[in-house]
Amino acid sequence: MRREITGFSNPTVKLLKSLRDKKHRKREGLFLAEGLRLLTDARASGRLPQMLVMANGRDPHPLLEALEGDVLASGGEVIVTSADILSKITGKDNPQGVAGVFAEFDTSLSALDRSSANIWLVAQALRDPGNLGTMLRTGDAVGAGGLILIDDCADPFSVEAVRASMGAVFTQGIAQAGWNEFLGWLRAGEGQLVAASLREAVPYRGAPYAAPCFVMVGNESRGLPEDYELACDLRVTMPMKGRADSLNAAVAAAVLAYEVLASLEG
Amino acid sequence: MRREITGFSNPTVKLLKSLRDKKHRKREGLFLAEGLRLLTDARASGRLPQMLVMANGRDPHPLLEALEGDVLASGGEVIVTSADILSKITGKDNPQGVAGVFAEFDTSLSALDRSSANIWLVAQALRDPGNLGTMLRTGDAVGAGGLILIDDCADPFSVEAVRASMGAVFTQGIAQAGWNEFLGWLRAGEGQLVAASLREAVPYRGAPYAAPCFVMVGNESRGLPEDYELACDLRVTMPMKGRADSLNAAVAAAVLAYEVLASLEG
Numbered sequence: 001m002r003r004e005i006t007g008f009s010n011p012t013v014k015l016l017k018s019l020r021d022k023k024h025r026k027r028e029g030l031f032l033a034e035g036l037r038l039l040t041d042a043r044a045s046g047r048l049p050q051m052l053v054m055a056n057g058r059d060p061h062p063l064l065e066a067l068e069g070d071v072l073a074s075g076g077e078v079i080v081t082s083a084d085i086l087s088k089i090t091g092k093d094n095p096q097g098v099a100g101v102f103a104e105f106d107t108s109l110s111a112l113d114r115s116s117a118n119i120w121l122v123a124q125a126l127r128d129p130g131n132l133g134t135m136l137r138t139g140d141a142v143g144a145g146g147l148i149l150i151d152d153c154a155d156p157f158s159v160e161a162v163r164a165s166m167g168a169v170f171t172q173g174i175a176q177a178g179w180n181e182f183l184g185w186l187r188a189g190e191g192q193l194v195a196a197s198l199r200e201a202v203p204y205r206g207a208p209y210a211a212p213c214f215v216m217v218g219n220e221s222r223g224l225p226e227d228y229e230l231a232c233d234l235r236v237t238m239p240m241k242g243r244a245d246s247l248n249a250a251v252a253a254a255v256l257a258y259e260v261l262a263s264l265e266g
Numbered sequence: 267m268r269r270e271i272t273g274f275s276n277p278t279v280k281l282l283k284s285l286r287d288k289k290h291r292k293r294e295g296l297f298l299a300e301g302l303r304l305l306t307d308a309r310a311s312g313r314l315p316q317m318l319v320m321a322n323g324r325d326p327h328p329l330l331e332a333l334e335g336d337v338l339a340s341g342g343e344v345i346v347t348s349a350d351i352l353s354k355i356t357g358k359d360n361p362q363g364v365a366g367v368f369a370e371f372d373t374s375l376s377a378l379d380r381s382s383a384n385i386w387l388v389a390q391a392l393r394d395p396g397n398l399g400t401m402l403r404t405g406d407a408v409g410a411g412g413l414i415l416i417d418d419c420a421d422p423f424s425v426e427a428v429r430a431s432m433g434a435v436f437t438q439g440i441a442q443a444g445w446n447e448f449l450g451w452l453r454a455g456e457g458q459l460v461a462a463s464l465r466e467a468v469p470y471r472g473a474p475y476a477a478p479c480f481v482m483v484g485n486e487s488r489g490l491p492e493d494y495e496l497a498c499d500l501r502v503t504m505p506m507k508g509r510a511d512s513l514n515a516a517v518a519a520a521v522l523a524y525e526v527l528a529s530l531e532g
Contacts, residue, residue: 138514
């Protein structure tokens with residue numbers, strides 16, 4: 001179905017705008033992604049929005065027309081509105097002229113097939129949605145299977161995380177679990193759990209990484225709890241030559257993940 | 267001098283609050299840093315705030331007392347105010363109870379001594395202050411000499427960049443220059459300019475890095491201009507195994523910088 005919306009107070013506009021808030025995303029089971037690039041990546045990964053929202057007057061684009069056709073063919077809705085209303089929905093000054101509303105995915109551990117990839121990223125209590133999105137993007141780059149969110153992490157379906165993921169939210173598996181649930185799942189199959197640590201750790205270059213390798217980083221302020229580190233199969237250290245004793249969490253995950261990739265493929 | 271401020275409309279409060287805005291930072295030549303950890307790192311690096319702002323009723327701390335003593339001894343000012351006013355100044359819901367006002371540093375290229383470090387980071391038109399701060403933090407970790415900002419970058423003295431740098435804004439050199447000015451400076455001495463690129467590039471692992479090595483990343487959306495890439499001494503590629511063709515800029519800088527570090531020290 002295709003329809004036009006012209007008023008800020010339209011209930012659909014209110015619903016879409018409410019999706020910037022986690023509580024409403026969870027209640028509706030929906031999330032927002034902006035921009036033709038992201039929506040095209042989603043389509044290429046077999047994910048179509050339930051609702052496609054376009055600003056009127058935007059330049060025609062063959063990819064947008066293809067997307068619109070697919071959304072309508074799959075029974076979804078296409079909404080045409082003003083650039084002002086679209087920017088109110090996405091909360092961004094320069095909206096990209098198009099946004100999509102997607103159903104949130106199944107994020108249970110059982111939906112992951114650990115044998116499908118050599119590398120998996122694990123984030124524990126990561127609070128910054130930008131860091132989560134960046135980890136998804138890095139995971140895509142290193143050929144990871146997905147990102148597992150342990151304990152109380154930021155929402156991977158927030159607009160900020162989706163944006164920072166640059167489309168990887170659609171290509172990477174995403175699971176959410178408590179620590180004990182994750183550890184039980186991990187130990188029920190193959191898998192090496194690796195963390196950057198200062199405790200009885202070996203240098204990260206040349207460490208004995210093994211697939212499937214689960215690369216874990218901890219909360220931005222506190223790092224990983226000690227017992228989580230001790231439960232790891234391998235603790236590695238990266239050189240810290242300055243005053244600081246840690247890296248940004250998404251940076252640490254990336255430096256480690258690229259080392260694991262080189263080690264497993266070398 | 268030590269004084270107490272109780273009113274939101276106090277001119278000093280207005281001045282401090284205005285430092286969240288780049289225009290005012292430039293006009294005053296001042297910037298803000300929050301938190302005891304950051305201020306202690308600054309002090310250890312020989313940088314004292316001109317003005318130390320503390321919330322009344324905060325727990326006493328020997329490091330804070332030492333800092334207060336040093337600021338007063340150096341002719342600086344100590345201001346005691348309410349937690350509410352402090353949070354209004356820093357624009358953060360949970361202020362850390364203390365903030366400092368610092369004079370901006372000399373950011374001319376001539377202030378850098380390229381022989382003082384094997385690695386330097388270079389950011390071209392990076393727009394995200396969080397990315398700049400993260401690059402400073404990474405630079406500290408790999409023992410870089412500093413961060414050189416080319417063309418129109420975000421402000422490294424913004425509250426967001428200072429926060430993300432985790433204190434590295436005080437330990438890393440920072441220079442700002444246009445591309446031609448930078449290239450002239452670079453070619454007037456030793457230095458290898460390296461960028462991640464898809465053009466006639468070699469694998470980033472095992473590439474012939476040489477000190478002092480200048481690791482350059484480009485704008486978040488557009489990457490580096492082609493002529494900038496062509497001016498590099500070495501173009502390297504990192505594996506991209508997924509749909510995306512690039513990494514987050516601060517992540518790319520870190521993966522490359524750690525590779526350079528391992529290569530130069532190995």
